[in-house]
Amino acid sequence: xxxxxIGIPRGLLFYSYAESWTRFFRDLGCEAIHSPETxxxxxxxxxxxxxxxxxxxxxxxxxxxxxLKDSVDLLFIPRHVSMEQESYMCPKMIGLPxxxxxxxxxLPVVLDPLFHVKQFGDKAIDEFTRPVAEALSVSPSRxxxxxxKHMNHHAEVPSEQxxxxxxxxxxxxxxxxxxxxxxxxxxxxxxxxxxxxxxKNLFHVARKLGANPVSLRPDETEIREAMxxxxxxxxxxxxxxxxxxxxxxxxxxxxxxxINVCSAACGPDSFTGDLIRKRLNxxxxxxxxxxIDEHASDVGVQTRLEAFIDxxxxxxx
Amino acid sequence: xxxxxxxxxxxxxxxxxxxxxxxxxxQPPPAATVRTLNLGVKHSPEFACLPFKINLxxxxxxxxxxxxxxxxxxxxxxxxxxxxxxxxxxxxxxLGYRFRMSTTDNPDRLADMIDTIRDISHIKNKYDGYSVFFxxxxxxxxxxxxxSLYHYYKPRELNREDTDTVLKQAVRMIDLADSYPRLFRxxxxxKKMFRAIPIDKALNPVxxxxxxxxxxxxxxxxxxxxEKRLGEMRVEVRRxxxxxxxxxxxxxxxxxxxxxxxxAKKLARGYLDYPAGxxxxxxxxxxxxxxxxxxxxxxxxxxxxxxxxxxxSTIISRISKDRDYPVLSMTFDEHVSEANIITRLEAFVDxxxxxxxxxxxxx
Numbered sequence: 287x288x289x290x291x292i293g294i295p296r297g298l299l300f301y302s303y304a305e306s307w308t309r310f311f312r313d314l315g316c317e318a319i320h321s322p323e324t325x326x327x328x329x330x331x332x333x334x335x336x337x338x339x340x341x342x343x344x345x346x347x348x349x350x351x352x353x354l355k356d357s358v359d360l361l362f363i364p365r366h367v368s369m370e371q372e373s374y375m376c377p378k379m380i381g382l383p384x385x386x387x388x389x390x391x392x393l394p395v396v397l398d399p400l401f402h403v404k405q406f407g408d409k410a411i412d413e414f415t416r417p418v419a420e421a422l423s424v425s426p427s428r429x430x431x432x433x434x435k436h437m438n439h440h441a442e443v444p445s446e447q448x449x450x451x452x453x454x455x456x457x458x459x460x461x462x463x464x465x466x467x468x469x470x471x472x473x474x475x476x477x478x479x480x481x482x483x484x485x486k487n488l489f490h491v492a493r494k495l496g497a498n499p500v501s502l503r504p505d506e507t508e509i510r511e512a513m514x515x516x517x518x519x520x521x522x523x524x525x526x527x528x529x530x531x532x533x534x535x536x537x538x539x540x541x542x543x544x545i546n547v548c549s550a551a552c553g554p555d556s557f558t559g560d561l562i563r564k565r566l567n568x569x570x571x572x573x574x575x576x577x578i579d580e581h582a583s584d585v586g587v588q589t590r591l592e593a594f595i596d597x598x599x600x601x602x603x
Numbered sequence: 604x605x606x607x608x609x610x611x612x613x614x615x616x617x618x619x620x621x622x623x624x625x626x627x628x629x630q631p632p633p634a635a636t637v638r639t640l641n642l643g644v645k646h647s648p649e650f651a652c653l654p655f656k657i658n659l660x661x662x663x664x665x666x667x668x669x670x671x672x673x674x675x676x677x678x679x680x681x682x683x684x685x686x687x688x689x690x691x692x693x694x695x696x697x698l699g700y701r702f703r704m705s706t707t708d709n710p711d712r713l714a715d716m717i718d719t720i721r722d723i724s725h726i727k728n729k730y731d732g733y734s735v736f737f738x739x740x741x742x743x744x745x746x747x748x749x750x751s752l753y754h755y756y757k758p759r760e761l762n763r764e765d766t767d768t769v770l771k772q773a774v775r776m777i778d779l780a781d782s783y784p785r786l787f788r789x790x791x792x793x794k795k796m797f798r799a800i801p802i803d804k805a806l807n808p809v810x811x812x813x814x815x816x817x818x819x820x821x822x823x824x825x826x827x828x829x830e831k832r833l834g835e836m837r838v839e840v841r842r843x844x845x846x847x848x849x850x851x852x853x854x855x856x857x858x859x860x861x862x863x864x865x866x867a868k869k870l871a872r873g874y875l876d877y878p879a880g881x882x883x884x885x886x887x888x889x890x891x892x893x894x895x896x897x898x899x900x901x902x903x904x905x906x907x908x909x910x911x912x913x914x915x916s917t918i919i920s921r922i923s924k925d926r927d928y929p930v931l932s933m934t935f936d937e938h939v940s941e942a943n944i945i946t947r948l949e950a951f952v953d954x955x956x957x958x959x960x961x962x963x964x965x966x
Contacts, residue, residue: 337920339908339916339934340913340917367681367877372679374680374880376681377681377911378910378913380877380914381877381911381915384874384876385918387921388920518677519679520686521685522680551908553909556650556651557648557690560694561690564697565693
């Protein structure tokens with residue numbers, strides 16, 4: 287039997303869930319196809335198909351759709367509305383399947399199951415997997431079970447991003463002060479940080495400049511602690527994680543400075559950035575916002591990073 | 604306690620007088636000016652949206668005028684509006700202002716609204732609370748009704764500014780109508796006033812549906828008075844978003860008016876299958892509705908970086924292609940220039956007129 291080829295564009299939630307999704311589809315007897323890593327051409331494709339004010343990650347995502355759409359049977363673009371009771375995804379994620387359909391004239395079938403814990407509670411996974419099961423003609427219970435197995439909510443997701451963070455922490459978290467290297471906490475949305483093209487290979491550049499870049503996916507306790515410090519629960523799923531990571535880094539003495547990587551004109555980040563700067567940075571640690579758009583260049587990022595590192599070196603000496 | 608609430612279209616006219624009569628010391632912010640906007644922009648995060656900046660400017664000016672309490676509706680996403688109050692409070696405290704801040708985090712729940720009213724006023728009885736709240740809602744509906752009459756008469760007026768004068772008068776009359784009977788007596792009078800405006804009866808104006816983010820649509824200061832400008836170009840505005848509809852969808856004070864959000868959701872199916880927050884679903888659904896009804900084109904306006912409307916804008920540009928239907932999206936922020944807006948509007952209106960006269964439009 288020929289496998290159904292399911293396309294998963296490498297963008298946005300891919301960086302949080304790709305591995306679970308891939309295993310999930312493999313379990314259901316399908317082949318999951320990822321688009322390659324972002325390149326200038328992919329981004330150009332995305333820009334060509336979108337309205338100009340959209341944010342960089344969404345444009346990139348649509349670029350991935352453009353190069354993936356002709357080689358797959360189905361496109362998997364889930365509609366994540368809420369991952370838990372207290373939070374929402376950004377509106378652009380909620381409208382992502384519809385936006386994708388609007389941007390391209392000839393698409394394969396878009397599989398856009400709804401993930402909405404706020405509405406369905408414990409039934410969210412069943413609701414999410416039912417249309418998938420229908421499209422792949424497997425039984426709903428089998429799909430739901432497979433999903434539960436591979437997607438134990440997000441606490442245990444062995445996603446690419448998570449793994450990368452863990453590795454970074456293992457490498458760098460324990461670095462003693464005396465090694466002379468400074469530790470820089472890097473916060474931001476996974477789809478920006480871990481897309482090497484969009485983040486201009488930030489981690490690599492920082493390491494080349496003699497610093498230890500550290501990133502972190504906060505766990506539930508860390509999120510609760512951070513939310514207790516600010517006046518209101520941050521209701522954007524990813525914004526909340528960025529705020530919590532910032533909180534951890536500001537408290538941790540081993541971290542010498544924090545860089546917040548965000549895409550220009552990101553709605554939630556325009557607010558959380560303000561919260562982080564004013565509410566969380568009590569010790570006045572060196573902090574920089576690096577905002578990235580389609581005009582960002584390797585050299586620009588490198589220059590700012592150099593300046594930031596020089597500044598920390600001068601402060602700590 | 605001198606209470607202030609940031610402006611949103613004509614909303615403050617609906618509640619200020621009524622609440623004052625019940626012992627609330629209201630201090631509405633002065634009407635927004637360039638100074639308001641500059642103050643807001645100066646202290647806001649760079650990429651915050653325009654309503655946030657104007658609201659912040661409102662707050663600063665009201666506090667400078669002696670207000671010492673701010674009421675700001677909140678909520679829980681996904682649009683940024685629910686988080687406005689938190690960030691604004693933080694900015695104002697940093698500027699050294701001292702005030703009490705209350706945010707109603709469930710502005711959709713009737714009981715919470717009534718509690719808020721009882722909290723700030725002399726009203727202690729629950730039923731009086733309901734009575735006052737519904738009077739405010741009815742006053743808002745009356746203001747919207749007057750505005751829709753304005754949309755009809757403005758392009759047809761023979762003497763420039765006649766309609767504007769009447770609208771101003773109508774708003775004043777609704778403001779003074781502080782009880783249900785007075786309000787009901789006022790509406791026929793207002794209609795009579797509009798009917799008395801000398802108009803060009805032969806004129807068959809081009810119609811433009813105005814849709815988008817609600818604050819920018821209903822606040823003339825934010826959209827550079829776009830509805831008036833359209834009227835002056837002899838265009839009849841069909842506005843698709845009304846504050847009274849938004850309120851009615853939640854509080855059902857006009858039982859015979861259908862729930863507009865639910866309606867839009869039905870209309871939008873196939874293009875936007877799930878509301879992406881804000882007015883995205885209304886924008887998509889009503890673009891389709893306007894097209895079906897033969898409205899000549901849609902003008903979609905939103906603040907720069909508005910997340911829900913960017914989703915909508917992407918989708919309605921597809922609708923425009925699919926159905927050969929003119930749609931113009933415009934973003935507004937502090938850098939918008941009058942010349943830019945007028946030029947684009949004129950070009951759009953020219954296009955609509957030519958299409959209509961050449962019979963290109965399918966209707």
